Amino acid sequence: MTDAAGGAGLRSAFSSLTGPLRFLLLSSFLIPLGSFMVLPFMSVFLHERLGMGLGSVGVVLAAASLVQFSGGVVGGALADRVGLRRTMMWALVVRTAGFAAFLAALRWPPVAVGALILTCCGAALYLPANKAYLVHGVAEARRPAFLSAGNAALNAGMAVGPLIAGPFVLSSPGPLFLCVTVLFAAVAVGHARLPATGAAGKRSGDVRPPGQGLLSGVAVLPFAANGLAFYLYFYFQHYLAVYAVERASSEFYSLVLLTCFVLVIVVQPLASDAIRRMSYPVALAAGFAGLAAGTAVLAAGTRTALLAGGVLITLGDIVLFLKNDLEALRRSRRSDAVVFGQQRLAAGLGACASGVLGGQLYGFGERAGDTGWFWMLAAAQCVLLPPLLLALRDRACAPPAHPDDTEGTTTPDDAHGRIPG
Template identity: 35%
Template structure:
């Protein structure tokens, strides 16, 4: 089953969730990749201030996913999704008019926190819709999550392309355009999103957090799985350094993201379908092993002589392709595994904590990697390959103890 056939198999409300995810990513990547240039060149802020702002944006997003997940359990998908759109619109409008550090910080925090509301709501909605579609024999939940990855990736590619087309206009105009994208998502969901989404309601926001903290199997799973987000984040941290090693510049970085998008669109759904048939106990370790191989490829390229017939960009291209193949194997199956690990209760809180732990892994791991990362250094690539491989071994051991939830075919 391809991404197109999967799209045709899902009903209108689920398509609306997927469209919302696409538009949300488009609007986000329309602005955020160009934020650093605006802060440094447009507002004349120092480099450490730019780093602070960008770090705060990541923290306000990843660090608060657990809040959005718990709110989704309490109030449902639709209210939290709409609130996320409103907060994102407010954030971009604040960035558009903010000319001082307090205004920029306020817009940045609002922009990040909006995703912490929106994304767990969409993920929870897809999880419950996927369960119903799987029971009806339409598509599996893993295939639906794979399609979500596809539309998200296309949105993350469309956003920078549209942003680059707007480079000649003031940054404030770009922010208002992005706010308009989110206004479309807001209106569409306010008009057509079902008011009753089938997500069980929690009695309180804190009930979901208590359920997660008592779920030791899930916490172990989330800690091991968090290294996949750390690995993927190297597209932004380690890959540019590899390009400098190979070519002397980062000019090919945009092309690498195009390669990533093409690989995701072509293989995500078919690979996820195969992984779903194999079950999490096989697909998760395989996905992590393939991801570790991506880092091993670059590690080998830094220490071995390159034959004349091999292009300089070959290790970087290989890294991107193999990294996304590993992600295609692991991510949909892992996201499909969260509801059974949660006992189909407080699913939003579990998705939120899963994302927040990934954010912690990125924050801590990227600091370690960044300390040893330089063109030609083999240590960071070996370190990342080892961390991902160890996580894969841990997930293999854990999945053998999960019973039917990890081995469904």
């Protein structure tokens, strides 16, 4: 598909956007904008402003990340029971309270830990309901465009937030925390005016028996593929900073991150329909190949390699993260919110495993005086681990939820969780 065709498809999809969905996309920008005015600086704030040791800071941040990602499975289940709008409102109230608690932490430093965990709990509750509301009642062919637009708004907020807050987070944290608290309170009030969906993102024909568990009906292959994708991606996310700063500068590292954000914002919406039409095995192969090539290039350690590696990794992620969500929605009979929560759980488990194992490997490389091999080892995992997903090809938990949606998405084997060998 050409960029022109992709742009035409986007214009067609968004021409029918209602006021509530426009507000939801705006919120998808404002919420990460506010969050990333604070959260990226937490290690510096906790260590330098509040005097916590680096070891303690690491434990706190690891726990917060696990809560934020893996807690999504609870958020999806809550939305399934009480509704999408109510879940989003509760989540925003929790996050508003968390950022308000950072103000108290300026006087009582230990409160900062609880404040951070509280904001992460709010994020865990919010995102599955947000995504489910965004695609609720949307035709299957338009779901990729709407999801990619939400991802673009999310990445735009993540890119702009640190640029705004960087000069103030240490010098004037009080006014900064107050501004973010007011922003979240205003967004929460706006969510109260959203119309109720009537169901927690369920598709026609969906049935949820009473007492169904959080992982019941999980789409095994997309769940495992998402966990593996996040595990490999977070080698880049966790360890590029220290690797790039010592070889280039913090400014150049910021440039690499900004480039990656812009790619997601621009490329994923344009490519969303092409990604929808890809067969799942092709999408997995293309995505993991991008991760493998990108991490291998990073091993060179030059400025050009850092930028090119980041671009290749991001292009692989654009395919993997969107396709895994779409495939999980297609294969599962659970509500959209539950499916997104299950996918967030997979992401959290992968990111946590990457932090634990990757930290040990990177530390070993530092002690050995050569961290370039760390990226070659990551590239080798990108090549060797994805074929293990073949073992899951016969373990689909449920038949596809949309048997009529077959345009360019599956092969006969793939329809039941099989990847042709």
